[in-house]
Amino acid sequence: MKAVCWMGKSKVETLSVPDPTLLNPHDAIIKVTKTAICGSDLHLYDGFIPTMESGDILGHEFMGIVEEVGKDVANLKRGDRVVVPFTIACGNCAFCKKQVWAACDNTNPNAHLMEAAYGYSGSGLFGYSHMMGGYAGGQAQYVRVPFANVGPLRIESDLPDEKVLFLSDIFPTGYMAGENAQIQPGDTVAVWGCGPVGQFAIASAFMLGAARVIAIDRLPERLEMARSIGAITVDYSEQDVDVLTALKDLTAGTGPDSCIDAVGLEAHSAELQGVYDAVKTTLMMETDRPIVLRQAIQAVRKGGTLSVPGVYGGLLDKVPFGAAFGKGITMKMGQTNMHKYMKPLLERIEQGQIDPSYIISHRITLEQAPEMYKIWRDKKDNVTKIVIDPWA
């Protein structure tokens, strides 16, 4: 089959590789019909994530048709159409039973690498390095899906792939960010970062009852997209724009009820990098990332909530914890508990409450993927979201 392979820093190639096979009785093989490139894939491209190996298949956002199932897979059969969550969960450990699926104890065979840094490891992930489990990704024609009784969500309706594909990561991730923001009807919510997760955080904030969403970014195409779903926008790169002042002005001086930091959305990398990378690289990342976190802590109203959909992994400098304490704010964060959100969000799509395909800017083939990684990394061609048809 054809697959998009990581071949080293800034080096991605579409290669012919062996088809995946069932390794365990609970595996399924999925014929991929659509897959996407995620912002966090750029960190693999840029070589920030340790424990990648030349030839690793990329991709954690994918859907397709069940080709083959292991003998212990009862929930799926050949021909079923499914979306697969990017986190892999066993469904049976204490964490899965508490619905904190992203903390699954049984799906990262290399958990010891994470435990050394964090005390405990989260779940395994598709296509995201050996320390996250070493699972082959879905930017390919076929993929092996372990724990297939638990993860894949069957799509029974005839909704096109593009409307349901983002249930694999970014829609649930944006929605959980909105839920973590503890939005009450009538609230004002500020969202930093209008990339794909930020977009779905904005859309979800409205679905959860926000009266107003203020979106902060600098890229015109992203701000335009945020406006198209009803957000007020602040371009922080404009001269004379001070984000904190703008937020105060827009909230009669009190500050937003909730703040969502969706700039950390690519933070898989920071998470690993903070621990394993050279001090120099870590510091370079950390001079950037806490800018939004600091701003959000400063901006949120007294007693408000800060939601962080991205993962900050290192030791952050100069975070105003005193302000957080002094204002009595709530902070919620963490990797997405995918399995909890996929079905309810599919129902919202089926009911026509949202069409997630609005964020797609590019539709490409597997052969075009290496070039698109480069174009996206360089922020050219107004890329917002890239979808791949592996059979085109």
Ligand SMILES: [Zn+2]
């Ligand atoms: Zn993703």
Ligand SMILES: [Zn+2]
């Ligand atoms: Zn589990």
